[in-house]
Amino acid sequence: MSLQxxxxxxxxxxxxxxxxxxIRDNLIGEGVSGDRFxxxxxxxxxxxxxxxxxxxxxxxxxxxxxxxxxxxTQRKLLEPGFKGYGRVLVSHEGMFRFVTIKPGxxxxxxxxxxxxxxxxxxxxxxxxxxxxxRMYFPDDPRNADDxxxxxxxxERRSTLIARKTAGGAGTLEWNVxxxxxxxxxxxxxxx
Amino acid sequence: MTQxxxxxxxxxxxxxxHLHPPYVSSRKRAPTKPLVPxxxxxxxxxxxxxxxxxxxxxxxxxxxxxxxEAIGERIVVSGRVLxxxxxxxxxxxxxxxxxxxxxxxxxEVDKHDAPLDPNFAGSGKTITDxxxxxxxxxxxxxxxxxxxxxxxxxPAHIHFSIFGPAFATRLxxxxxxxxxxxxxxxxxxxxxxxxxxxNRLISVFDWETTSPDYSLGxxxxxxxxxxxxxxxxxxxxx
Numbered sequence: 069m070s071l072q073x074x075x076x077x078x079x080x081x082x083x084x085x086x087x088x089x090x091i092r093d094n095l096i097g098e099g100v101s102g103d104r105f106x107x108x109x110x111x112x113x114x115x116x117x118x119x120x121x122x123x124x125x126x127x128x129x130x131x132x133x134x135x136x137x138x139x140x141t142q143r144k145l146l147e148p149g150f151k152g153y154g155r156v157l158v159s160h161e162g163m164f165r166f167v168t169i170k171p172g173x174x175x176x177x178x179x180x181x182x183x184x185x186x187x188x189x190x191x192x193x194x195x196x197x198x199x200x201x202r203m204y205f206p207d208d209p210r211n212a213d214d215x216x217x218x219x220x221x222x223e224r225r226s227t228l229i230a231r232k233t234a235g236g237a238g239t240l241e242w243n244v245x246x247x248x249x250x251x252x253x254x255x256x257x258x259x
Numbered sequence: 260m261t262q263x264x265x266x267x268x269x270x271x272x273x274x275x276x277h278l279h280p281p282y283v284s285s286r287k288r289a290p291t292k293p294l295v296p297x298x299x300x301x302x303x304x305x306x307x308x309x310x311x312x313x314x315x316x317x318x319x320x321x322x323x324x325x326x327x328e329a330i331g332e333r334i335v336v337s338g339r340v341l342x343x344x345x346x347x348x349x350x351x352x353x354x355x356x357x358x359x360x361x362x363x364x365x366x367e368v369d370k371h372d373a374p375l376d377p378n379f380a381g382s383g384k385t386i387t388d389x390x391x392x393x394x395x396x397x398x399x400x401x402x403x404x405x406x407x408x409x410x411x412x413x414p415a416h417i418h419f420s421i422f423g424p425a426f427a428t429r430l431x432x433x434x435x436x437x438x439x440x441x442x443x444x445x446x447x448x449x450x451x452x453x454x455x456x457x458n459r460l461i462s463v464f465d466w467e468t469t470s471p472d473y474s475l476g477x478x479x480x481x482x483x484x485x486x487x488x489x490x491x492x493x494x495x496x497x
Binding site for chain 2: 081114115185192
């Protein structure tokens with residue numbers, strides 16, 4: 069007999085008690101290759117107010133486009149200093165910031181290459197299950213043909229692409245808008 | 260060339276929608292536009308893993324802190340992590356957090372007028388063994404009031420966070436206790452349409468893990484998504 073997946077419930081307002089210990093706001097360990105970026109942004113609710121109690125998790129490939137996972141059997145280099153997992157909590161002002169490298173491209177459906185991207189899970193009080201989204205990098209010509217981005221209506225794609233900032237080439241801004249005309253695109257991956 | 264299978268979608272009604280108006284906080288935070296369905300790619304079928312070396316000492320015992328014993332009823336919470344095909348999920352990280360016996364969280368946002376316990380922080384973590392088993396020793400959490408509606412009280416619960424083998428299997432949930440009179444009135448517990456699915460969040464009293472003269476046992480199994488039978492047709496560029 070087949071079992072059924074356990075029902076999701078909210079992390080509530082007090083997740084910091086159980087989840088702060090595993091904060092990973094710098095994904096770059098020793099000897100890691102790739103272009104370094106500081107990614108910062110804010111999370112806003114339907115009233116345009118910053119969300120002070122959210123947690124973001126990041127999952128990404130290394131600069132060679134290789135995931136540190138047994139099911140990634142590509143013949144690409146693993147780097148011991150790069151696990152690909154990040155976790156950040158937002159501040160009272162809804163702000164988050166993390167440091168990572170731009171991943172290489174990884175294969176997508178039918179062997180088509182995907183543009184470099186970060187997979188993001190977002191948890192917060194008020195969310196009964198996580199939100200799943202992606203962050204892509206600005207000015208990457210591969211974005212135009214990305215097999216996931218092109219599933220999104222063209223006018224909403226920009227919500228998934230980080231912006232360059234005045235802070236310099238190494239700093240990107242990517243905000244999460246939970247509702248409204250510029251609502252961030254969230255994906256359905258089943259749960 | 261390797262072909263990999265995706266993960267099955269949930270059974271209808273067994274998972275909440277993002278918007279559940281009786282849970283007031285969902286109204287301004289649930290997305291209003293439809294989610295965009297995407298196929299599984301290598302991104303979603305891979306995910307982080309953690310070794311036991313990241314665990315602090317005694318991370319699965321919540322009952323002792325700063326050399327003193329936490330106040331309240333000691334309980335053992337244990338179970339297995341399985342997938343929908345009943346296969347154990349070994350070596351996966353579980354994090355828990357909860358209120359103390361008086362219904363107070365060790366958190367700056369919790370202003371409930373109930374005592375903090377200097378010997379109880381309310382946080383535990385462990386990694387499942389080769390058979391998918393886990394076990395925590397903790398204190399039975401208290402019920403507590405919250406601001407969702409007039410005279411709102413949360414049933415006693417323990418938060419669980421679990422990773423599983425892939426980005427696609429990530430799950431956060433809450434474990435409840437049998438016979439709690441508040442369950443029927445809790446908008447979070449009741450956010451899921453399927454009654455059987457809801458009731459699987461209620462742990463089961465368990466003699467096998469109940470220790471004479473020491474602690475009661477509760478059993479709570481966690482089920483993660485099962486694999487699709489057929490590969491997703493993805494060819495990895497090798």
